[in-house]
Amino acid sequence: MSYAPLACVSPVAQRRPNACCNASCRHASACEATRGGDERLLDMRSVVERVGPFSEGDRLVQPGAPHRAAFTVLTGFAKTVGDGRVLAFHLPGELFALDIARSHTHDVSVVAVGKTWFCRFPKDATDDLGDTNTDIAQHLRHLRRRERQVSSRSGDGSALQRVAGLLADLLRRRRAIEGPGQFVPLPMSREDIGSYLGMSTATVTRMLARLRDSEAIAIRADGVDVLNEGALLA
Amino acid sequence: MSYAPLACVSPVAQRRPNACCNASCRHASACEATRGGDERLLDMRSVVERVGPFSEGDRLVQPGAPHRAAFTVLTGFAKTVGDGRVLAFHLPGELFALDIARSHTHDVSVVAVGKTWFCRFPKDATDDLGDTNTDIAQHLRHLRRRERQVSSRSGDGSALQRVAGLLADLLRRRRAIEGPGQFVPLPMSREDIGSYLGMSTATVTRMLARLRDSEAIAIRADGVDVLNEGALLA
DNA sequence: CGACTCTTTGATCCTGATCAACACCGGTGG
């Protein structure tokens, strides 16, 4: 299926230097930028800027734009779009857009899903930190490697398996940030999920319905509750 | 589909140092090891060993074995198998198994398709050549990069498109070695082709039949003649 | 020649796309 081009405007984004990145941030305990407040990485907090608010469909980065920063989602939700498909989803607390060590320009869009604030880590500043702080340099290398691996995702398996796999993946990732819980937020549209998984919106709905009928999940307006984790992986 | 594990024995391979790698080799004009006899690369000939004969199903390299050489097919045909699937086919004259710069061990099998002889380029010797001959070093880097790109193949498109694409690819590659011609050898089984393309043997046969019916190809016992190249690409 | 394997071909089934109808929900305007 083809993914419709995004009709969106450039965001009117404020930037507030280091307004909020401290222990009182709701993600402080697990934010990937500081690996949950690891003291060796706390210098990352000195370079962060809060940017937003972004509305549904606003682009945080655009293809061709120079690569000048990495980001985390502070509040809200985001997706990476490229080649006419959704390539990734980003949960609050997750660091992304490290890509492009090669080309120095973005080749994808990062788009807000609903009202969203981001934390921006300027590349110049983080590189400087990495020069004097080997822990930060290593942490960034690790995240960059992970981002590259994630981008080569599978695409095989049945539609049901792919939907269940996405839910399991989002649940695991959300727990890594938010702690134990059963809820998986799905603020993105069914079309986004279908684009990401390579199937139609109707099939996404149907597979979710089948998981509900098998009592693996309960469907809510804003996401799903995972009732039987084992059933998702099988 | 799953690809059956290979039941094969280790080959009883002879090694003859530099017995045949010279201008009289039938692939000398295009062999990728010397880029068709490029004089700057002729030192490659001094390190080659001829190995064989290998019979149908014999393995040239096995997963886990140390990576000690690259190879070309001298006569016959070969396939690379890994993860239970056929990952690549190798025509006479093509250099392969440069992989594994990372792990220093093979993670795939290379299997002979029919009676096959290989030319073996020991890694130690080619590395030594690369130290003193920048042309050879660059050539090896180029081939290694290409091998890495090829390994990330598409997998999308309809069954007909994938079959036609394979034929077009093999035709292009054969012409690069053997010169102009319409013939594409298919010594591998339909199961191998299906495994490579991700479809059943029945579908491979049916797609070939459709290309025959549309007069794009003529099917022979040992391969196909391409009658309408444009039809393959469309 | 006979046994065996591979290929071809036909028949049927299953998955997921596509199309269409409808429900639902948040706005917007009366």
Place this chain on the structure above:
DNA sequence: CCACCGGTGTTGATCAGGATCAAAGAGTCG
């Protein structure tokens, strides 16, 4: 407050591509 409206999600009906199963050629090797 309610009628209207467009977008999104759900559900049903139909369709197409390929998988699977089965049976019939076609080599191939003993």
